[in-house]
Amino acid sequence: MWRNLKITKTSGSRLADVDFEALGFGNVFSDHMFSMTFREGAWRDPEILPYGHIALAPGCATLHYGQSVFEGLKAFLGEDNVARVFRPEMNARRLIHSCERLCIPPVDEAEFCAAIDALVGLDHAWIPRKRGQALYIRPLIFGIENHLEVRPSTAFRFIVMTAPVRAYFQEGVEPIALKVEETYTRSAPGGVGHVKTAGNYAASLYPTQLGARDGYVQMVWLDGIEHRYIEEVGAMNIFFRLKDRIVTPDLHGTILPGVTRDSAITLLRDAGHSVEERRIAIDEIVQAVHSGDLLEVFGAGTAAIIAPVGRFAYQDQVFDVQDNQAGEVTRWLYDCLTDLQRGDAEDRYGWNRLIELDVPRSAAASS
Numbered sequence: 001m002w003r004n005l006k007i008t009k010t011s012g013s014r015l016a017d018v019d020f021e022a023l024g025f026g027n028v029f030s031d032h033m034f035s036m037t038f039r040e041g042a043w044r045d046p047e048i049l050p051y052g053h054i055a056l057a058p059g060c061a062t063l064h065y066g067q068s069v070f071e072g073l074k075a076f077l078g079e080d081n082v083a084r085v086f087r088p089e090m091n092a093r094r095l096i097h098s099c100e101r102l103c104i105p106p107v108d109e110a111e112f113c114a115a116i117d118a119l120v121g122l123d124h125a126w127i128p129r130k131r132g133q134a135l136y137i138r139p140l141i142f143g144i145e146n147h148l149e150v151r152p153s154t155a156f157r158f159i160v161m162t163a164p165v166r167a168y169f170q171e172g173v174e175p176i177a178l179k180v181e182e183t184y185t186r187s188a189p190g191g192v193g194h195v196k197t198a199g200n201y202a203a204s205l206y207p208t209q210l211g212a213r214d215g216y217v218q219m220v221w222l223d224g225i226e227h228r229y230i231e232e233v234g235a236m237n238i239f240f241r242l243k244d245r246i247v248t249p250d251l252h253g254t255i256l257p258g259v260t261r262d263s264a265i266t267l268l269r270d271a272g273h274s275v276e277e278r279r280i281a282i283d284e285i286v287q288a289v290h291s292g293d294l295l296e297v298f299g300a301g302t303a304a305i306i307a308p309v310g311r312f313a314y315q316d317q318v319f320d321v322q323d324n325q326a327g328e329v330t331r332w333l334y335d336c337l338t339d340l341q342r343g344d345a346e347d348r349y350g351w352n353r354l355i356e357l358d359v360p361r362s363a364a365a366s367s
């Protein structure tokens, strides 16, 4: 792809210091990162270099006004020692969409994927092997111009970093507890809730902190107008299994179009489940608890994978979902998705991008 990709390898890998049995989420970063700079109207200077601090002027407008977009995707290493990145093309397209909304010059799909190929190929030894763990890939684009006017930056940096991680929720495959947020909202029609930009996450911190005090790991966001329709959870999209169908909020411009959401819908439908994408009022879910029709709730996200929800709070009431146990469809979907991602099941959809490792396959197998 690039004839001029500059690669500077680290002189001292940190890999041996990592305890793969005790991974957190994004507190350890792999040896290298990819970087490219936009200036004078073009992306230039593609480079892989040791992961480390970058210099920014305090007047860099992104620090003040949040002109920043990012992505999250994962690489897996299967029993066959093949490294696979899950659906990077979809993340590339979402990033382009986010760029457009935030007035950021996009990185094209081929360059996005080539950056990931090169970086994961080089740092493949950082890909954890255990089910539930992965090498999380975090591409990020932000303005770097030193100015204080509220206008788009004219210079940007694209960085891709990777981090060996466990599933986002410490609970792993144990059910989590969520709180339905009634006061604060995540997004509104015409806003930026459908794109992956830093401010969406900053705005969620305060309500999430309030919920955490009561033992809830995340909020279920309701729509910004009526505070009635379920949107998403912030770190994941949400699904409800009712008696004879599975429902999830439709993509109406205020929720993030999750790659895992799309994958889950495909896998569920192909297994014969009826999946409806539509508006879902919180009252409908509360009624379904009372009638016994609510069989399962789960979240779907790159970081979260498939996360069972065992309990949720709404209007001073706490509802248990089927005795706070992970349901059978949730468990099936988790296995189905992780098998596919790790290469344990046939990739019928062509979702995995195989990565060429930076060493001969036989050497990788014995490492």
Ligand code: COI
Residues within 6 Å of the ligand: 071, 072, 073, 168, 201, 234, 235, 236, 301, 302, 303, 304
């Ligand atoms: C992801 O699932 O990749 C996310 O970006 C969610 C969160 C960790 C910010």
